Amino acid sequence: MYTKKRISRLYGNIEEKLDAIMIKNANEAFKDINFFYVTGLSKGLFEGSTVLVYPNGKFDMIIPELEAQSASKSTGNILVYKDKEESEEILKKSMKGLKKIGINFSGLSYQNYIKLNELLPKIKLIDISMALSKTRAIKDDDEISKIKKACSIADKVMESIRGSLSENMHEYEISAEINYLLQKFGADRPAFDTISSFGKNTAEPHYTHGNTKLVKGDFVLFDFGASFEKYNSDTTRTIVYGVASKEQKLMHEVVKSAQQVGFDSLSSGIKGSEVHEKVQNYIDETKFKGRFIHSTGHSLGLDVHDGWIGFSKDCDIELQENMILTVEPGVYIPGYGGVRIEDDVLIRKDCAEILTHSSRQLIEV
């Protein structure tokens, strides 16, 4: 009802006669997290900031006054601006004499691309989005230690949250408790909207939490992560509130075994799609054939879905050492419930190190 009025007002605000309006809801954040990747900064917002990275490894940060203190934690050169005009002047000056610069086309709005082109008409802009993804897929020691810390925070929360369940509790209460514990144990914030679903809601992979009350015999699914100094973890556990039925035990056993099939397949050199196929095939040979409706996992890092490599049908990229991904098979029966188990793994030469350690058993509380 409101939408009709909104749309009418929107068309009223447009001079050109249009046949339609298209709004795309994309996956990435306009705040380009690569800013933090190349500067190594772990605090601050840095809205309206630009970093210029030179082949010699040095970099200039053009930042608003407000971020000067946060920026001083980086090794880069700091150029502070007071307003938009000054920021453009500094940018032009820094770019003087340059001919070709790399830009993350997937991290820049089309509007900002146009502005940039107007501001720097003589400079050729080259897309480096793929190079950024490839580079970020391989984690360095600093990144690995931050992700391990994020994993260990989530582990602690996972082990303690079970004790908070009680009959008739709402899903959103458990979600609030999880988020509280994440921060208490050292996370800067939850890595994404925490999922805590009960009963048949567990059959919806993208369900977060609502007003549903906990009833004996329910599946309880927790899917959350910690964000620690911009790096994320992502873990899922499914348990039963009360005594598990035979069917619930079977579902859980199949998913746990499927995940083990995934773990066992991991080593550098195997393609993302091959891992997914092995896990998918395992589930499709059980009575839950066709009930695994998403990919087996994704790359993890500064973004929760860190891109490029994943355990999915279409990914023919080979695993390399020091990649970090999730392994998260699931089985979903609409109207009944679902089971998903998810852990984060660090790819080694001949195996993978599992980074998340809370119990994977079917716990009955």
Place this chain on the structure above:
Amino acid sequence: MYTKKRISRLYGNIEEKLDAIMIKNANEAFKDINFFYVTGLSKGLFEGSTVLVYPNGKFDMIIPELEAQSASKSTGNILVYKDKEESEEILKKSMKGLKKIGINFSGLSYQNYIKLNELLPKIKLIDISMALSKTRAIKDDDEISKIKKACSIADKVMESIRGSLSENMHEYEISAEINYLLQKFGADRPAFDTISSFGKNTAEPHYTHGNTKLVKGDFVLFDFGASFEKYNSDTTRTIVYGVASKEQKLMHEVVKSAQQVGFDSLSSGIKGSEVHEKVQNYIDETKFKGRFIHSTGHSLGLDVHDGWIGFSKDCDIELQENMILTVEPGVYIPGYGGVRIEDDVLIRKDCAEILTHSSRQLIEV
């Protein structure tokens, strides 16, 4: 140290010889919140989804299978796709015969713009970002009621969080408690990274929270909001832990009076810059001249910084009825501390309705 290696690997991943790489960290989210504005949906993620809005007020949503249930809460036509190819086919089919469509250039990455142009080579794409901002600046009844709900949740948290302060408590503990209460009182999530700062940290407007411990005599600054069905509130209060000094009382009094100057100036027809000037001038006539270092307020809605209109030096846009903005003067003394008081207001014809109601007094706890 890590950054140098990263940059070297990044350059190693790029074939073209570049003079530099530029990464811009913009303000907007790639997940275009306008998707929710025109569909009226308040739940779901809708990643990779597209909405086509026609002049007659009807709309088609092209969405992945996972979102079908969430989408059914909208009045639009639902077109479900299974994979990327099918989504492109549906899009092409829907666009058949159209000549010119509006696009939010500020909500679409340049990469996605290129892809769209390739997919629909015969259709002219027109920028409607300004029209979206103008439309969204005026809130309808549904939006006002959601923002009021978000304000009342934040009010409740603000009134109760003071009771949680105790000596030697860490900033991050209070932040965790605020976020917990926000969800407990009905928020879907915090509207933004909650700020809870103590002592001299209160002098940094963008500081969020850290390991600092609470000491008697500290300023304590809370700046947070509730997100309710995608709509946000944004409130700040500054209090003193223990007995306030004469200087602290004076700082607080000046900021509170400056805010009142802002409130008193509000009515439809006044320019954003005029409100800011009045508040700025008030502070600059006190001993805290030059200590108010940011703008007086911003538009509030689906985004916390909802864009277009604001109480800032450069904004010559006139206020209109049913705009919602924040009024948030502050005074900051580096190394000593800061005071900010922030409330959300709904512009009426001859005045403004204040939507946030927790006490604005200098409370000593």
